[in-house]
Amino acid sequence: DAGVIQSPRHEVTEMGQEVTLRCKPISGHNSLFWYRQTMMRGLELLIYFNNNVPIDDSGMPEDRFSAKMPNASFSTLKIQPSEPRDSAVYFCASSLMRGSNVLTFGAGSRLTVL
């Protein structure tokens, strides 16, 4: 298995632009998680899905952030409009719903908003 695949790996954009981050989870995994990592706040859970359904989005910072999972093999995290304080590394992770909650992480998408 190729693991969790995220794209783009790096994104530099200007304030006000729309940003879309993409994730392909491991085949057969039915839970998907979006985390954000910054020096100041560490790793924060933004949202997670079970069987493509959003379960908890309480970590989404504000309405500028939205996430979708249209099918079991694809998810997006969108920021519109982006702001400099959104600069971070965004990780996608997936796991099986049953058993111990071992997460497999992607390599991350580093976002820089100028």
Add this chain to the structure above:
Amino acid sequence: GDSVTQMEGPVTLSEEAFLTINCTYTATGYPSLFWYVQYPGEGLQLLLKATKADDKGSNKGFEATYRKETTSFHLEKGSVQVSDSAVYFCAQGASGSARQLTFGSGTQLTVLP
């Protein structure tokens, strides 16, 4: 709510030194406990885990024991190598049916030759 507190870094050691990174958790019930490692420019990788009290997780020479009485899961390695330089995260699984992990703040380890 659930939280994980781990030793502040950075930690700098010489090769072959003994490593301890402290981790304590607060949770109701019996959460699963994890250590993840993040190498520069990469995502987090599972290092080891323990799912119940007194379990010992181990991998690549690293060990951690699930201590319910002290709500701790300290990471240890008897002899570190330069290649162990990374950021180490302690995490607990959510109790109940939720599946997400709550992470500590991470500890940067640098091993010098």
